[in-house]
Amino acid sequence: MKRREFLENFRDFCLLYGLSSILSPMSFAQSAPSRLINFVIKYTGGTTDYQGLGYWDFNNTLSPLAQYRSDIALPLGLNTLFLAPMNSHASPQVSALSGAMTGFQLFETYYPLGNLKNYSTGGGKSIDVLIGEKLQAQYKTPLPYLLITNNEESHLACTHRTSSWGANGEVVHSISSIGTLQAEIKNKIVCEKYSAAVYKTRLQALELIKSNHHIFSSNFLIDHEKFDSLTQNLQTRVAQYDSNLKNLESNKSVPCSSFSTVAEIYRSAYSSSAFNQKMDKMYDLAITALEQNITRVLTVNLYMERTHGTSHYSTVNPVQDYLDASQFMQSSIAQFMNKLKQKGLYNDSLVFCNAGSCMSTDVHNYENLSTYVINAGVQGIRGSAANKKPVGSLLLDILHKFGITYSEYGGTDHSLGVAKKGGFV
């Protein structure tokens, strides 16, 4: 038995008998991933016409990821299994990070039902949120998770800018602005640009604002909880900065120059170059967040407007157009993976990618979904297209990798393959 397998089995044993507390974070980290990276791609997965059901292959769409091939597992036969037959507009979100698995009933625009069959009762959270909360407690990160997207559109809820669900199925919005992402990260670190005096002035101002208490008399004006957390955040930061001032040179704070002015790149869906330009900047910022231990979970929503039409096989050269679009998305993921590796964060990151659709007829479909998992300890094709399993099985496998008690979630259907022979990862 390999060391990794032994550690996984030992961890499973501890989880089964309620002995998780005897596992130190360090020993756990050595045998389990300490970061989760999710890529949720809208519409463009594998294709049935060329390579079989839902199949992503390294000669074509996955070629940008060739160097990671030995770490990639390709599960086959995954189905969203919607309650009602429907188009797969929601399937990337459902199948990739389903909150439905934990009890949230997803409604998609124009369609009555889009959730998985036989979900169990749970908190409604999607797996990135569940894992994020666990890793936040374990690694003391300021943020449980970070969600980013190239797409600015927000008019279709649960499609473009949301993929994850918090408590009771509340949607978690992805950040689509470079400026906002900068602010999110900058405000979670000690920034060299500011002196203690600046932080103290801000703190004073906040206390004055708060003391002007009559302005908070209406219950719809402001989120008191977040305001309080900001005050505490700044107070903590002032104290932290005060102590760091003495050893500023040896301080590991991030120079504020990392957050200098950048031109916002809007409507990146229009062109490939704008898309790449925007995601390059956002990937850099996200890597900073991972590097600085601001979060351990990153979810990336990728979407280009033209891919919907492409996934209808509506073009002159439909299959090739579809594969080209799919490959473009994979090249963006490779762009991120290379940065991850460059920073030494690759080895302990589990990467899960799901297009949530494939082409089983002549339109994007939710059967035999295109997915892969990197750094799950297994490699190559897992399962078969003929042996259909609910996508929740894979999601539960991933939860299991992070030591989350899976028996609470997923209902009868989704227990298939979990921690048993035949499990996907």
Added chain:
Amino acid sequence: MWTSRYYFLTLVGALLIFQNCGRGFQAGRPSQGLNNILGKSTCTTESLPEYRPSALTNKEIQYVVEDLFSSTIADSSAVANALSQIPEIQVDRRADLSNYQENNPGTIAGDLYLAQLLETSEEVYGLWSQQADFKSQCGNASQGLKCFEFTRNVIERLWRRPLSDQEFDFFLEIFSKPVDLAKKVELAFITAMGSPQFYLKNYSGIQGGNRVVNFSSYELASRFSFFLFNSLPDPVLWEEVRLGKIRTPADLLPHVDRLLAQEKYLVRFMNHAITPWLGIQYDLENKQAVQNQDGVAVGLNDLAYSQLLSFKDLIKNNGPLSEFFYGGKVYLNDKVALYLQDSSKKFPTVAGGDFKEVTVPKEVAFRAGFFASPYFAYKTRHSATNETRVSKRGIFLSEKFLCQDIPVNEVSPEDVVRVLGPHADQLKQIQVGEIRRKHPSCLGCHQEIDKYGIGFESLNQFGKLRSTYGDGTPITYSLLMSPNDTRPVTNFDDFLKSLSKNTQLHQCFIRYMSNKMAPLNTAFEQPCAENAITLNSRLGIRDQIKGLVASQLFSHARKPQ
């Protein structure tokens, strides 16, 4: 392949779609002019929009700073950098989503928003403190009282109203702190900019138990300025409200003409009210090359800009909205003119990249008006095949300009064959539309959307008129544009003329404008907005705006439960 089939109705979905597509509008009342629209509102308490303040966007904060300090924020400046990092407002529920982002009344992402607002206010203070008037009023430590008054005036402008006694004392206390004068001003300024009185539009302490909010004169002025140009009242309006000259919404009406006559405010009104409705706001910056059938290319930004200029003229001239959709003039530059390639009629005044307004003679192969523009033709073409599609154009028009929700329905190839027959791909678009308009599974939506799509078949995908398809098949139709019509429309000019005066089109415009003006709950449930003013396609656009400002929709709101 033709993908309009994907918008067919399945039999299974027919009932749902019938219900959705059946939601129509009440016909507007006839009107004789501006005098008749004032005071005609019939909003009941229940139909008034719920009062919900919304937070300033980073763009609005930028406008406020520029207006208040008579300064332009350079893109590379520290202020611009701080502004760019103020997060957009997040919303909690889909029902909160609005067509105008600045009106989204969802929960503020408080932590990040406030942190960035404080950082921005530090930078803005840095900008302000370098100005000559600041130095003259607060440059000397002995100028405490003078500086306090100076600062107080700035804070009142920021908060768009006078300070209450309590707030006055609050800032006086800051000036009493044992720190140097500059520090006092900085602290007072940052506190003022970080307070809800600044960053919440329509902030007001709701007093008493009455169910309807009556806005004060200062609140009316602020609501008006943010509606019209997304910033605080300009100095003239501010002075009038301070002198007690703004008592009712009617007192604001002359300011509509005054402000929209100024380029700065007109541009903001265009950017935040008109271009989002037309859908051209992003395309104005999009230099993507668009090619016609002969390979002649033009930037999409040029096609969009031509429309922007036409609408600006409409506002300047107080022309009726219908003129924008069916008029006699068009803005062209050399590239757009070449793209339209009309050899039968040259426009001698069009040369170079500058746009010139030209009258379009009937004999040329294109028409003036948004719905006949190469921009509209490009945006409504089928992107994969670059051809026209009846359903695509019909849906685009219905959703965007008639405010109709059209359900998406992507059907199987089998359903397509069942409705259109085995040789469906050989049918012309007009034939496809005519079949769907009569088929029981389809007519629920397609009767209307394909009616418009069929009329638009006279316009090719590049914005030029056509009378036949490529293979010579004539493009003919006979369309009854409304149930009361007795004479069918049989040509493109009559089609455009009828469409430009469509009641739903005008009502949809009013909805969009009212949605920007009032802090509404949702974008699509505004019974008060629909009856806010009397609709008249001959009414000038500035008069329509005045009608909205004069309505109860503007001056009243329902208190939240």
